Each structure stands twice: as structure tokens, then as C-alpha cells.
Amino acid sequence: MKLNKVILSGVVALSCVSASAQEADKTVNVFTPHWYAQAQIGGQYTLGEIGFGKLLSPNAQVGVGYNFNQVVGARLSLNAWQSKAGQNVAGNVYKWKWNYVAPMVDATFNLTNLFCEYNPDRLVEVGVFGGIGANIAWGNDEAADAKAAILKSEAATEALKYGATPLENLWDGTKTRFVARVGANVDFRVSDRVKLGVELSANTLSDKYNSKKAGNPDWYFNALVGVKVALGETHTTKVIPAPKPVEKIIERIIEKPAPAPAPKVESKVVEENFRRDIFFPIGNSNIAKSQSTKIAEIVEYMKENPDAKITLTGYADKGTGSAAFNDKIAARRAQTVYNTLAAKGVAKSRMIKESKGSRVQPFEENDMNRVTICIAK
Structure with a gap:
């Protein structure tokens, strides 16, 4: 068998931890x-x-x-x-x-x-x-x-x-x-x-x-x-465990290219549920500059998926304020994201806004519950 007709292939399986240092417990x-x-x-x-x-x-x-x-x-x-x-x-x-x-x-x-x-x-x-x-x-x-x-x-x-x-x-x-x-x-x-x-x-x-x-x-x-x-x-004092290292399997296939390879057809991966979390400072319902990238990503997703609708749910943390105050500020946080997306071209008919105050805490860490969670489908 001629060498140019021999296909050399191998599979290398490697288990590895992310290149960055492991995070400590918080x-x-x-x-x-x-x-x-x-x-x-x-x-x-x-x-x-x-x-x-x-x-x-x-x-x-x-x-x-x-x-x-x-x-x-x-x-x-x-x-x-x-x-x-x-x-x-x-x-x-x-x-x-x-x-x-x-x-x-x-x-x-x-x-x-x-x-x-x-x-x-x-x-x-x-x-x-x-x-x-x-x-x-x-x-x-x-x-x-x-x-x-x-x-x-x-x-x-x-x-x-x-x-x-x-x-x-x-x-x-x-x-x-x-x-x-x-x-x-x-x-x-x-x-x-x-x-x-x-x-x-x-x-x-x-x-x-x-x-x-x-x-x-x-x-x-x-x-x-x-x-x-x-x-x-x-x-x-509450200890939040660090995320466990993610094990990855890397497969490498080594082969000699065929004389006339078939053209690759790239398939676009579509997220079934698109989610972004907009976080807010304590007692505040204004969108910080650090969250502007997430707003831009939501706008881009809604443009690329014209049939998608998005639900904006506002929350407040239990550690600050009364239940009545938290209901109001959570609603304002959802309204702020709603108004911002509408101003950037997202149709109001495609958005649903909700508020759960501090009655529901989506995150274990108290401060992370000052948030509007945006889920598009």
C-alpha cells in the first residue's frame, strides 16, 4: 500500500482543568x-x-x-x-x-x-x-x-x-x-x-x-x-463554594487530507433560551455602564430572531429594605430595562415585564438578587 494512500489517524483524550487558577470559596x-x-x-x-x-x-x-x-x-x-x-x-x-x-x-x-x-x-x-x-x-x-x-x-x-x-x-x-x-x-x-x-x-x-x-x-x-x-x-458568615473545575475531553484527529475534500457547511447553533442578567447597585434602578454590553447583546439577539419574545423579571434582595419597598424597586428595575430596550428598537409587543420583589431570591448570594433577569424564547 502506497504511503500517500495511508491515512494515519489517532485520538488523544486529555482531561484538564481550565487554564486559569481554581477559584477559592467565597x-x-x-x-x-x-x-x-x-x-x-x-x-x-x-x-x-x-x-x-x-x-x-x-x-x-x-x-x-x-x-x-x-x-x-x-x-x-x-x-x-x-x-x-x-x-x-x-x-x-x-x-x-x-x-x-x-x-x-x-x-x-x-x-x-x-x-x-x-x-x-x-x-x-x-x-x-x-x-x-x-x-x-x-x-x-x-x-x-x-x-x-x-x-x-x-x-x-x-x-x-x-x-x-x-x-x-x-x-x-x-x-x-x-x-x-x-x-x-x-x-x-x-x-x-x-x-x-x-x-x-x-x-x-x-x-x-x-x-x-x-x-x-x-x-x-x-x-x-x-x-x-x-x-x-x-x-x-456564609460560605459559597467555588465552582468545581470543568473537565474537558479534547479529541484530535490526525489524517492526511483527501485530494478533493468536500466543502464544509457550517451550522449555526441557536440558543433555545437566551438569557442575560442585568445587575443593579443597592437601592438603585439605573443601569450601570458595566451592564451596557449585556443590553447590546439582547438587542442584537432580538434583531436576529424576529419571532422571539423576551420576559424581563425584576428582583430585590431580602437583606435591604421592607417588602413593600423591594416590590417597588424590583418593578422599577424591570421597567428600566424595558424602556432601554424599547429605546434601542425592540418592539414593546415583544417584551413582557414582571416583578417578584424580594419574595423570590434567584441567587444564593444576597447582593446578586438586585437584578433583572431577561429570558428570550
């Missing part, structure tokens, strides 16, 4: 709702017209709170100690102080977790809060003494001729007034359950608080430092 931290206790001490400045240092007084606060999720919480606190006021009459400064206790209810918001990925090992976190409560004040005897001293002065006697009455809103006994506040805090991590923090707040109440009539609300500002202790686990 560890994901999942926030756990929990209670916490808080104790703080610091100072207060009661807004007034005499020197700043003369209106400083001690302040303290204790509280207990609950973090519903990694962003939103609530706190019940008891703020108390002392407030000061004063008046300058013809160069003479009159000062007085009184005591108070203020039970408050606040809504708290962790801005760091809102705008950044949740990380229980983060050293510094920033938050804001706002609330309402009652200011229960007593011991205003010094204000009455100050008014008596002012009325005895020559300057006050002259001012009274023109209708200027000192300490016109003087009060005695125990008075309860509505108070509202807003503030900000910075917490520094010590351990999983312990944080040291700094808190600043602005508090406003009626014009009668400092005994003087000014025609506008009275204010006091608190600066506090303290410790916050979590009363339970703050998070759990």
Missing part, C-alpha cells in the same frame, strides 16, 4: 437584625446671646435601639442633665440654669452601609438620625432670682419705660414641652459587638424654654461620646 457576611444598648456623656450648649463658654453645661444619655437591617433602625433614649441661659443688661451679665430629662424616639440611618457594601469589619461608620420626644424641665429658681435682680437695676428701670420686660416667659414648677431633634454620629469598631462613638445633635423646642421671649424657637446642641454594645449576633 465568604459572604449577612447582616443579622439585633438590639443594642448605648451610654453616652458630654456637654450641651444652649443657644443665647452671652458668651459661648457661659452657656455650656453637662449632658448625658442612655438608650436602647434595634437595627432592622443594615441601614435602618430605631432608638429609644433618655437625654438629661442641665441647660443654661443668660442675659446682658447694660453690660451686666445675668445667668441661670435648670435641670431637665428628655425621653426621645429616633429613626436611625447607617449611611456607610447605604452607599457601600455591608462589611462588619469596617473600622468607621457614619450615620444620621432624627426624632421627637418630650422635654421635662424643673428647678428654674435661678431664673426668677435673675429677673428680680434685673428689675432692680437702673438700666432695667429705664428699659421698662419703653415696654421692654426682662424674662417675659419666666416659668416655675415642672414644665413639659415637645422637642424635636436631628443629628449625626460616627462609630468606631472595637469588636463585633462593641463600638465607640461620637454623636452631635440639634434640639428645638418652644420659645418659653429659656424664660426669655424672642419670638422664635429655643435651641440646645448636644455633643456626646460613649459606647454601643450589641445584644446579640450582628451578622452571620
